[in-house]
Amino acid sequence: MEIPVRIGQRVTLLIHGITHDAEGVGRLQGFAVFVPEAIPGDEVEAEVISVKKQYARALIYRILKESPDRVTPLCSHYHECGGCQLMHASYQAQLRYKRQQVESALKRIGGLEGVVVHETLGMANSANYRNKAQFPVGMQAGRIAAGCFKPRSHDIVDIASCGIQHDANNRALVFAKELAQKYKISVYDERLHEGLLRHILVKHAFSTNETMVVFVINGESLPQGEKIAEELMSRLTSVVSVQINTNKRPSNVILGPETKLIAGRDYIIDELDGLKFKISARSFYQVNPAQTKVLYGKAREYAALTGRESVFDLYCGVGTIALFMAAHAKHVIGIEIVPEAIRDAEENAHLNRITNTEFICGAAEDVVPRLIKQGQRPDVYIVDPPRTGCDEKLLATIAANKPDRLVYVSCNPATLARDLKYLSERGFAVVEVQPVDMFPHTSHVECVVLMSRVKE
Numbered sequence: 001m002e003i004p005v006r007i008g009q010r011v012t013l014l015i016h017g018i019t020h021d022a023e024g025v026g027r028l029q030g031f032a033v034f035v036p037e038a039i040p041g042d043e044v045e046a047e048v049i050s051v052k053k054q055y056a057r058a059l060i061y062r063i064l065k066e067s068p069d070r071v072t073p074l075c076s077h078y079h080e081c082g083g084c085q086l087m088h089a090s091y092q093a094q095l096r097y098k099r100q101q102v103e104s105a106l107k108r109i110g111g112l113e114g115v116v117v118h119e120t121l122g123m124a125n126s127a128n129y130r131n132k133a134q135f136p137v138g139m140q141a142g143r144i145a146a147g148c149f150k151p152r153s154h155d156i157v158d159i160a161s162c163g164i165q166h167d168a169n170n171r172a173l174v175f176a177k178e179l180a181q182k183y184k185i186s187v188y189d190e191r192l193h194e195g196l197l198r199h200i201l202v203k204h205a206f207s208t209n210e211t212m213v214v215f216v217i218n219g220e221s222l223p224q225g226e227k228i229a230e231e232l233m234s235r236l237t238s239v240v241s242v243q244i245n246t247n248k249r250p251s252n253v254i255l256g257p258e259t260k261l262i263a264g265r266d267y268i269i270d271e272l273d274g275l276k277f278k279i280s281a282r283s284f285y286q287v288n289p290a291q292t293k294v295l296y297g298k299a300r301e302y303a304a305l306t307g308r309e310s311v312f313d314l315y316c317g318v319g320t321i322a323l324f325m326a327a328h329a330k331h332v333i334g335i336e337i338v339p340e341a342i343r344d345a346e347e348n349a350h351l352n353r354i355t356n357t358e359f360i361c362g363a364a365e366d367v368v369p370r371l372i373k374q375g376q377r378p379d380v381y382i383v384d385p386p387r388t389g390c391d392e393k394l395l396a397t398i399a400a401n402k403p404d405r406l407v408y409v410s411c412n413p414a415t416l417a418r419d420l421k422y423l424s425e426r427g428f429a430v431v432e433v434q435p436v437d438m439f440p441h442t443s444h445v446e447c448v449v450l451m452s453r454v455k456e
């Protein structure tokens with residue numbers, strides 16, 4: 001096909017689709033043009049900035065006709081900040097796009113036609129839903145700035161109040177920034193690998209109103225750390241934990257291996273569905289507590305437990321899903337690769353007086369074959385892998401083990417589709433797919449999928 005556009009050309013496009021990373025899609029003589037910040041229904045004049053064999057990318061020069069789904073973003077930082085991608089679309093439209101994104105990945109990547117994909121389960125109030133933020137720190141006009149990066153750059157947008165964060169996290173950020181300024185804490189410069197303060201990490205437990213603040217530093221100690229912690233805790237009474245994390249590596253990884261307490265305790269406690277969870281600086285915990293209940297509730301419904309089943313919870317993090325299932329199953333084994341998370345999972349079981357769970361540290365693809373060799377045969381598998389999806393060795397083991405049901409929780413439709421395809425070709429059928437909006441206003445979507453074994 002001849003490429004009908006060139007760099008610098010202004011083109012008029014009717015946007016009819018949206019990509020998985022929230023760029024509008026228009027066509028020029030059948031050739032795809034991706035337009036950041038455009039949504040279906042927009043008619044735009046856009047300037048082409050790059051051309052590849054299969055597609056071009058263009059930036060909006062002006063909007064000729066607005067989509068009926070366009071809205072004013074709820075956050076004043078939205079247009080500068082790269083944290084959210086869909087805030088200019090109504091929430092109902094976002095939920096529609098996310099369902100389409102899942103359907104399209106299942107078809108395109110998984111070759112799965114006719115799968116039931118339900119409407120995305122959204123939030124009644126989609127603002128201020130996040131319980132965790134990692135704000136990068138930099139200098140702007142001689143003052144400490146912290147917030148987020150501009151899209152595709154490391155330029156900092158100084159955030160006064162992030163529209164998707166809990167108010168306690170926003171206030172903690174503002175106070176932490178002011179105190180760093182007051183006590184003249186130096187700021188890390190990533191090009192020179194010099195200076196101290198790199199990130200401000202905040203976590204808030206919605207149910208108990210406890211906040212944690214972690215100063216991520218390129219050093220061992222924070223000058224005036226005790227004073228800073230004392231002032232922080234007196235200005236924001238929800239702060240029960242102030243810590244420093246040492247990260248001396250010149251990389252984009254935010255947290256380093258070592259965390260030290262300055263004041264309070266080294267964890268906060270959150271409650272979910274009557275269960276208590278201990279959250280430390282480094283452990284993974286779902287960022288949207290309201291929707292976590294919805295997500296895990298769906299996973300539990302799909303697991304269809306009667307109290308007699310043995311369950312494997314793979315990629316279990318701090319054991320949240322395992323503990324959520326425990327009261328409904330005979331026995332649950334959680335498997336996770338991070339040792340600290342396994343320790344937290346064990347403590348969480350103890351904290352909730354749950355005695356029918358067991359947690360094993362290791363890679364799921366190594367531990368599961370071992371357990372099966374030892375004679376285990378779980379009735380239900382639950383997997384919740386990172387964005388990369390499941391290791392093929394694990395999928396092969398699961399398929400050969402022939403459980404009745406498999407519940408797949410996924411934060412990446414592309415790897416989900418790849419893995420469902422693999423299992424569909426080995427004796428399992430996708431029963432239904434439920435997208436859940438864990439990350440409103442961003443392009444990300446979570447899914448829970450029920451697969452069952454096809455009877456021979």
Ligand SMILES: C[S@@+](CC[C@H](N)C(=O)[O-])C[C@H]1O[C@@H](n2cnc3c(N)ncnc32)[C@H](O)[C@@H]1O
Nearest residue numbers: 284286315316317336337338363364384385386
């Ligand atoms: C998306 S999180 C899910 C955590 C947990 N299920 C939850 O809902 O909080 C994925 C987890 O998988 C863990 N992980 C990554 N690779 C792994 C592997 N090969 N085997 C076991 N766990 C792994 C990560 O450390 C992380 O805790």
